[in-house]
Every structure is written in C-alpha cells, then in structure tokens.
Amino acid sequence: MDLYQQSQDKINRELFVGNTPPGTSELLLMHFFNAALRRVRLCAPNDTPVLNSRVNSKFAFVELASAEMANRALQLNGIPFLGGTLLKVSRPSKYMGPPDPPHKSWQELTGQNLPDGAFLDAEQEKIRRELFIGNTTPEMTESMLRDFLGNALQQVGLAMGPGNPINTCRVSGKFAFIELRTAAEAAQALNLNNIPFLGTALRVGRPSKYTGPPDVHGNWEDILAKYMSGELLLPNAPQPPPQAAYTSRVVQLKNMLSPQDLEDPEEYEDIMQDTREECSKFGNLLQVMIPRKGEVGATQIFLEYGSADEANAAILGLRGRTFDGRSVEATFFDEAKFAARDFS
Structure with a gap:
C-alpha cells in the first residue's frame, strides 16, 4: 500500500467526536468507546476496536481498527458521556469516502430516550x-x-x-x-x-x-x-x-491572608493596593480595611461598597476562589460594627 492509500485508509478509520467535556483524557475516551461497542455487540466481547484517540479542548478524534468498524461506530452518535453530555460522533471534515448508509443513533440502538431539550444535531x-x-x-x-x-x-x-x-x-x-x-x-x-x-x-x-x-x-x-x-x-x-438573613454594604473575606503576610510593612501596602484594584471590579469600592498583625480581625479583609448589590456581586465573584492554596470565604459583615472598627 503506497503512502496515499495509507493516508486515505487512516482517514476512513477515523471518526470525529464532538462535545467532549473539559477534563476528558485520551485513555478514558478509548476505554469508554471500546466498552460501548462491546456492550451493544458492534464488536466481539474481547475486541479492542479503538486503537488511538486525540483529544483537544472541546472535541476529539478516535481511530478504529478498520473502516468497517468505523462505519459501525457511527451508531454511537448521541451516547451519554461524563455528566450526561451527549457526544457527537461523525466523519471528520477531511473524509472523502463513499456516503454513509443510514445508521441508527445510540438512542435508537439501545432504546433509550433522548433527554428533554437535547439535540443530536450539533x-x-x-x-x-x-x-x-x-x-x-x-x-x-x-x-x-x-x-x-x-x-x-x-x-x-x-x-x-x-x-x-x-x-x-x-x-x-x-x-x-x-x-x-x-x-x-x-x-x-x-x-x-x-x-x-x-x-x-x-x-x-x-x-x-x-x-x-x-x-x-x-x-x-x-x-x-x-x-x-x-x-x-x-x-x-x-x-x-x-x-441569607440580611444584606450589607460591607464584605468580610477570610482565608486570603496568613499572619506572615502582615509582618512586612511593604508587603502589607502591596496587599492593600492589590486588593483595592481587584475588588474595585465589582462596583464602587469605598474602603478597604486590613487589620494588622496582633489586632482583632488580623488575616481578614473588609470591603465597603457603595451599595448592597455591589457587595453581593463581590461575594459571588470572590467566594470559592483559591489564594495561595486556600479557598476564600466571602460573607456580609455588619455595617455598624465596621463603622466602629469592631472586627470581632
């Protein structure tokens, strides 16, 4: 077989797999396709028809053992994958072979119903x-x-x-x-x-x-x-x-700082400036208060916004972020206590 025929043979054995969720690995996709083909008896129980896979950010390609096996694997179109995502299985754009005869989808092959609102049309x-x-x-x-x-x-x-x-x-x-x-x-x-x-x-x-x-x-x-x-x-x-019982214009942040972060005065000022710059993205930030080491509330950050809606936007935007390996906690803080500089 010459190089051109080898190239065409590989194209005829390849399938495009769309709608792959983030985190899909090549090995996982190969095992999943092989198991699915065995389950519906499109190959022998001990066969491994998928030889290779290449995964990109939102799609992948799988290489089958033969062009005939690729024809059969088209029936995996619509198969539920991680988190219920329906995979789109079709020919790659560079396929120039004969038109495929009508084939079933995964739902038609297995008798499963297509989830409400789902489409096999990509x-x-x-x-x-x-x-x-x-x-x-x-x-x-x-x-x-x-x-x-x-x-x-x-x-x-x-x-x-x-x-x-x-x-x-x-x-x-x-x-x-x-x-x-x-x-x-x-x-x-x-x-x-x-x-x-x-x-x-x-x-x-x-x-x-x-x-x-x-x-x-x-x-x-x-x-x-x-x-x-x-x-x-x-x-x-x-x-x-x-x-959930109340709202406030003040936000309290925990797990962003360690006591060591507050020891150096220059580092303290850098933290203050970085915090003001980042947290201003959520609205009209009026004040940033960071108690120093040894003071009540040390290692916590307090943000005062112009409105409760802006404070809530900051909570939604900051809560759960990771900072130096720590997960940030963001909650409303009592306005009267903030005004009195009571950070207990």
Whole structure:
C-alpha cells in the first residue's frame, strides 16, 4: 500500500467526536468507546476496536481498527458521556469516502430516550447552550465574565453539577456570548438577567438565532430575593447560608491572608493596593480595611461598597476562589460594627 492509500485508509478509520467535556483524557475516551461497542455487540466481547484517540479542548478524534468498524461506530452518535453530555460522533471534515448508509443513533440502538431539550444535531444543540450577554463594558474580559457569571450560578444553586457550568465566553465590543455545558443550565442562566457587574446591569438573553420555545424565567432580582429569604437553597443544603438573613454594604473575606503576610510593612501596602484594584471590579469600592498583625480581625479583609448589590456581586465573584492554596470565604459583615472598627 503506497503512502496515499495509507493516508486515505487512516482517514476512513477515523471518526470525529464532538462535545467532549473539559477534563476528558485520551485513555478514558478509548476505554469508554471500546466498552460501548462491546456492550451493544458492534464488536466481539474481547475486541479492542479503538486503537488511538486525540483529544483537544472541546472535541476529539478516535481511530478504529478498520473502516468497517468505523462505519459501525457511527451508531454511537448521541451516547451519554461524563455528566450526561451527549457526544457527537461523525466523519471528520477531511473524509472523502463513499456516503454513509443510514445508521441508527445510540438512542435508537439501545432504546433509550433522548433527554428533554437535547439535540443530536450539533449546531442546534450548541444554540440551545449559548446565551447573549449585553451591556458589557471594555474592561470586562472573557475570563472575568466567565468566572463571575459561573460563580453566580453556583452560589445561588442554579448550576446542575460541580464546577463552572460556563464552558467558554466570547467578548465582542459591547456584548458577549457564553456557552454553557448543558441546555438546561443555559435555561437556568437566563435568571441572571440584570445582574450588576462593574457598575452596570448585564443583559442575559437568548441569541437572535435561537428558534426554540419561549423561556419562562425571572431576573436576578427575583432569584436574589428567593435566595436571601431561604426559598432557593444551594444543592444538598439543609438550611439557607448564615448570611441569607440580611444584606450589607460591607464584605468580610477570610482565608486570603496568613499572619506572615502582615509582618512586612511593604508587603502589607502591596496587599492593600492589590486588593483595592481587584475588588474595585465589582462596583464602587469605598474602603478597604486590613487589620494588622496582633489586632482583632488580623488575616481578614473588609470591603465597603457603595451599595448592597455591589457587595453581593463581590461575594459571588470572590467566594470559592483559591489564594495561595486556600479557598476564600466571602460573607456580609455588619455595617455598624465596621463603622466602629469592631472586627470581632
């Protein structure tokens, strides 16, 4: 077989795998496909038809033992993977072989039902997972928006699994687009409409190309009211969080500093400046107070904002971040105690 024929043979044995979630490894994907092919008897019980895989950020390629086995593996299209994600299995764009005969999807092959709102058409499924973010400002970066909105979804219990539910963010001038990991979480994220961020209220809605059924959802004010009243609880939480009983313009941060960080006066000033710069992103930051070593409240940081909404935005944006290996705790702090410099 000459080099051209070898190249064509490999292309005929390869399949494109779309919608792979973050963290998918090549070995895991190979084992998963081999097990699936054995389960539905598309290969012999002891066969290992998948020889190789290459994983990128959102898609992968698998190489089968033969072109015939690649034809059979097309029936894995729609197979549920990590977290219920439906994998898209198809020919790669460089495939120039004969047209494939009609083949079943995974759901047709196994008798499983397609989850509500799921699509085997990759483009339609992606549109269901995308949202338009309007009213952005020039200083808002893709990572800032992804972290802030993802944190907000997790903090008020709208995320349906662990980790940030937002896969990607694309910023373009005065608007952006975010892509969530599932269509259901995209529908939940519509409740972030009007959430305050960096002095503006973000608009969250469907993109213009969305043609699905109308959504029924609230705005950020509605979700926040339910969260603060305890009506909306975090997943698996038996009670509302302690700070849900009241709001404040002051935020208390724990686990950001160690006693050693407060020993050097120059390092103390650097920490003060860095904190002011980072935390000003959430709104009108009036004061930053960091008790020195030996004082009441040492190793904690206190932030005073112009409004309770801005303080809440800071809590959603900062809580859970890691700092020198420590997970940051962010809660409301009593305004009267802050004014009296009582940090107990």
